Amino acid sequence: MNAALHQPELAPQIVAALRAVVGEGQFALHEPYFAGSEAAYVQECLQSTFVSSVGKFVDRFESQLAAFTGAKHVVAVVNGTAALQVALQLAGVRTGDEVLVPALTFAATSNAVAHCGAVPHFVESEEQTLGIDARALREYLSTIAERHSGVWVNRATRRVIRALVPMHTFGHPGDIDGLLGVARDFGLALVEDAAESLGSYYHGVHTGTFGLLGTLSFNGNKTITTGGGGAILTNDAQLGRRARHLTTTAKLPHRWEFRHDEVGYNYRLPNLNAALGCAQLEQLPVLLEAKRRLYFRYAASFGTVSSVRLMAEPAGSRSNYWLQTLLLDESVAEQRDDVLAATNDTGLMTRPVWVLNHRLPAFLGSPHMLLPVAESLERRIVNIPSSAQLALTP
Amino acid sequence: MNAALHQPELAPQIVAALRAVVGEGQFALHEPYFAGSEAAYVQECLQSTFVSSVGKFVDRFESQLAAFTGAKHVVAVVNGTAALQVALQLAGVRTGDEVLVPALTFAATSNAVAHCGAVPHFVESEEQTLGIDARALREYLSTIAERHSGVWVNRATRRVIRALVPMHTFGHPGDIDGLLGVARDFGLALVEDAAESLGSYYHGVHTGTFGLLGTLSFNGNKTITTGGGGAILTNDAQLGRRARHLTTTAKLPHRWEFRHDEVGYNYRLPNLNAALGCAQLEQLPVLLEAKRRLYFRYAASFGTVSSVRLMAEPAGSRSNYWLQTLLLDESVAEQRDDVLAATNDTGLMTRPVWVLNHRLPAFLGSPHMLLPVAESLERRIVNIPSSAQLALTP
Numbered sequence: 123m124n125a126a127l128h129q130p131e132l133a134p135q136i137v138a139a140l141r142a143v144v145g146e147g148q149f150a151l152h153e154p155y156f157a158g159s160e161a162a163y164v165q166e167c168l169q170s171t172f173v174s175s176v177g178k179f180v181d182r183f184e185s186q187l188a189a190f191t192g193a194k195h196v197v198a199v200v201n202g203t204a205a206l207q208v209a210l211q212l213a214g215v216r217t218g219d220e221v222l223v224p225a226l227t228f229a230a231t232s233n234a235v236a237h238c239g240a241v242p243h244f245v246e247s248e249e250q251t252l253g254i255d256a257r258a259l260r261e262y263l264s265t266i267a268e269r270h271s272g273v274w275v276n277r278a279t280r281r282v283i284r285a286l287v288p289m290h291t292f293g294h295p296g297d298i299d300g301l302l303g304v305a306r307d308f309g310l311a312l313v314e315d316a317a318e319s320l321g322s323y324y325h326g327v328h329t330g331t332f333g334l335l336g337t338l339s340f341n342g343n344k345t346i347t348t349g350g351g352g353a354i355l356t357n358d359a360q361l362g363r364r365a366r367h368l369t370t371t372a373k374l375p376h377r378w379e380f381r382h383d384e385v386g387y388n389y390r391l392p393n394l395n396a397a398l399g400c401a402q403l404e405q406l407p408v409l410l411e412a413k414r415r416l417y418f419r420y421a422a423s424f425g426t427v428s429s430v431r432l433m434a435e436p437a438g439s440r441s442n443y444w445l446q447t448l449l450l451d452e453s454v455a456e457q458r459d460d461v462l463a464a465t466n467d468t469g470l471m472t473r474p475v476w477v478l479n480h481r482l483p484a485f486l487g488s489p490h491m492l493l494p495v496a497e498s499l500e501r502r503i504v505n506i507p508s509s510a511q512l513a514l515t516p
Numbered sequence: 517m518n519a520a521l522h523q524p525e526l527a528p529q530i531v532a533a534l535r536a537v538v539g540e541g542q543f544a545l546h547e548p549y550f551a552g553s554e555a556a557y558v559q560e561c562l563q564s565t566f567v568s569s570v571g572k573f574v575d576r577f578e579s580q581l582a583a584f585t586g587a588k589h590v591v592a593v594v595n596g597t598a599a600l601q602v603a604l605q606l607a608g609v610r611t612g613d614e615v616l617v618p619a620l621t622f623a624a625t626s627n628a629v630a631h632c633g634a635v636p637h638f639v640e641s642e643e644q645t646l647g648i649d650a651r652a653l654r655e656y657l658s659t660i661a662e663r664h665s666g667v668w669v670n671r672a673t674r675r676v677i678r679a680l681v682p683m684h685t686f687g688h689p690g691d692i693d694g695l696l697g698v699a700r701d702f703g704l705a706l707v708e709d710a711a712e713s714l715g716s717y718y719h720g721v722h723t724g725t726f727g728l729l730g731t732l733s734f735n736g737n738k739t740i741t742t743g744g745g746g747a748i749l750t751n752d753a754q755l756g757r758r759a760r761h762l763t764t765t766a767k768l769p770h771r772w773e774f775r776h777d778e779v780g781y782n783y784r785l786p787n788l789n790a791a792l793g794c795a796q797l798e799q800l801p802v803l804l805e806a807k808r809r810l811y812f813r814y815a816a817s818f819g820t821v822s823s824v825r826l827m828a829e830p831a832g833s834r835s836n837y838w839l840q841t842l843l844l845d846e847s848v849a850e851q852r853d854d855v856l857a858a859t860n861d862t863g864l865m866t867r868p869v870w871v872l873n874h875r876l877p878a879f880l881g882s883p884h885m886l887l888p889v890a891e892s893l894e895r896r897i898v899n900i901p902s903s904a905q906l907a908l909t910p
Contacts, residue, residue, distance in 0.1 A: 153565055154565045154567060154568075155565075156562055156565065160562055161559060161562055164558055164559075164562060164788075165555060165558075165559075168554055168555055168558060168792075171547055171549075171550065172736070173548060173736055173741060173743040174548075174736020174741060174743050174744060175735070175744060176736070200595070200744065201594070201782045202782070203781070203782040204782070217633075228774070229765055229766075229767075229776040229780070230765065230782060233765070233779050233780060233781070233782075236779045237779075239611075239633065341569070341782075342566070342567055342569065343568070347567060347568060348786075349567040349568050349786030349787065349788035349789060350568060350569060350594065350782070350784070350785075350786040350789075371623055371624065371627070372623075372878075373623075377856075377860060378856050378860065378866070378867040379867075379868065379871065380622070380623070380867070380868075380869075380870040380871055381871045381876070382623045382871075382876055382878070383876075383877050383878075384877060384878050385627050385630045385878045386623070387597070387627070387631075388595045388596070388598070388627075388735075388744070390744070391744075392736075392742075392744040392789065393743065394558075394743035394788065394789065394792065395743060395744075395786065395788065395789070398562075398567065398788065462771075462772050466771060466772065472772070473773075473774070474774075475774075476774040477773065477775045477776075482775070482776055483777050483778060484766075484776070484777075484778050484779045
């Protein structure tokens with residue numbers, strides 16, 4: 123039980139390093155911060171009575187997101203899961219297809235695939251980015267997939283492998299060039315799950331804009347929040363139109379008639395939530411700067427803690443540092459739960475990474491690669507308090 | 517084109533009867549009304565920073581809804597479509613099943629069935645309630661369905677007919693006793709789509725609480741709104757727990773671990789929207805009273821317009837009068853579009869009923885009964901301005 127007898131006792135060192143940065147008190151993992159026009163815009167929205175799926179804040183939020191990310195078309199929706207489900211459908215994912223997703227991700231990535239009637243096929247991660255290992259994936263696909271009349275088929279399951287969904291873990295951009303190459307060579311639609319990476323860039327270009335489509339989340343624990351919310355990004359005008367149509371019940375425009383031309387979804391972001399989002403987006407540059415500052419403070423503080431590495435943005439990328447991440451060395455990984463208990467006990471909220479999705483009961487029947495790196499990361503990751511307000515002042 | 521040559525010209529009479537009640541100005545079909553604590557609660561929610569899926573307003577909204585409707589268990593979700601989809605899944609609807617729904621309904625009812633991977637099977641309406649004709653349905657099922665190892669199967673399609681979804685059209689309760697009898701005799705789960713009927717009662721009991729599960733909507737056009745929102749109602753404790761679990765990503769409670777035990781949904785209503793809902797629910801009795809008053813004013817005004825009937829609450833029921841409804845006689849049904857044009861042209865928003873769902877492209881392959889009454893109603897219904905604020909003062 124007690125690893126302290128033969129290993130350096132890590133928990134007190136980590137508590138001390140955290141306290142040196144955040145000071146005394148209780149700290150959540152990530153809390154919203156409303157210091158701009160949040161209250162004013164939400165009041166304006168209520169006064170207009172346009173609180174639902176039509177209103178100027180939804181349009182403005184989409185324009186602001188397009189301007190910020192560089193995506194040509196943005197459709198705001200109720201949350202990131204809904205965004206990813208619709209993006210996958212628009213990318214051609216159909217019942218019985220397989221979709222390549224990292225085993226190391228929040229369950230929503232895999233759920234969105236299941237909501238399309240498709241099967242997640244779990245792939246390996248790399249330690250440098252915490253994202254999908256493009257090289258290992260290429261090698262794997264060369265072995266297990268074969269080409270049949272223009273599509274690639276899983277030789278074992280006979281299902282079409284339709285799409286590839288990188289997820290930019292904790293805001294760190296994955297190996298996008300490598301993954302674009304794999305997608306091209308194996309005929310896969312690339313759909314980026316950028317739920318965690320608003321404000322993260324790969325070679326100067328915003329994450330979520332490299333694939334056919336990309337998706338964002340504005341859940342309460344994200345860098346900015348709309349309460350619940352998400353968005354679909356695309357540079358393809360037709361896909362943008364289709365995304366808007368599908369997420370607004372597929373109703374055809376008419377002065378009074380209610381005619382819908384396909385099975386649609388009630389997924390449009392309410393104007394009330396968009397009002398909050400407009401104000402939050404105005405604050406985003408300040409929040410990103412603070413989160414970066416927090417990274418450097420933690421880096422300085424953890425520099426003296428051996429056996430622990432603070433995750434830095436990958437070379438060539440700029441991360442939003444959504445969740446600050448400690449990577450324990452394998453030699454001390456068995457102390458992870460002691461670290462989690464000690465930090466949470468003293469009011470410093472920390473958490474491990476998600477249970478690898480191939481081990482969730484819903485996905486036990488899903489195919490997966492060998493996942494030694496993902497399994498190692500699962501044992502070693504600890505997220506620490508990451509709110510922007512921990513470092514708002516220089 | 518012009519029916520006026522051989523029929524009484526209806527449009528000017530209807531415009532006059534509407535103006536006599538609402539006065540001069542532009543009037544939408546249904547607008548939200550925020551006169552209580554809406555602004556205060558939403559501000560309180562923002563100040564707490566708990567705007568997302570956890571917070572006191574979500575819990576309070578659910579308790580208030582339970583108290584108002586009498587449902588033992590209430591789970592607040594992002595909208596009525598999501599509520600119905602999850603309710604159907606909890607009622608046992610699976611891919612390839614058939615679900616009996618009225619052809620005369622908003623597309624969301626049928627979409628929710630499709631989102632479960634099931635097939636809507638469209639059934640006939642009755643003119644007295646605008647809901648499903650229980651007698652015609654019983655006769656139809658006796659002909660087309662047969663019992664196989666405990667379930668009823670559509671003899672033509674060989675699919676299991678799993679559930680029956682009455683929808684309380686424009687807030688008028690359907691023939692619940694008749695439908696409960698059909699559900700019992702044909703082994704169907706009854707799931708009420710009460711999206712339009714918050715505040716409507718059948719024999720003194722709130723709609724949405726008779727079936728295994730029921731669902732509500734708080735979209736911007738409903739009697740009360742949360743921006744976007746809905747709820748699942750049930751008197752079954754286990755179904756209530758399952759509804760909460762499925763709509764919150766099926767995460768198992770744990771101090772820090774992220775383990776999900778089935779494919780879940782991110783459907784929980786954000787606390788921000790629930791804050792609005794708590795204030796709106798406080799206003800609900802006043803709004804219902806005003807909507808009833810508006811009915812009586814319209815009834816007096818339209819009493820002198822021949823060939824038109826204002827829809828009254830069915831015997832034994834109390835309606836919320838969500839949308840006031842004119843029923844044109846068949847003899848003047850061909851003037852419907854003239855009426856729609858004339859009223860909308862003068863700033864009085866009106867609309868016809870939804871296109872019958874069996875004629876929507878997505879559902880052309882779905883089975884349906886003969887639908888003479890639904891088809892007649894489709895030609896003859898005109899909804900007129902129905903906001904509570906049209907009759908707030910006695």
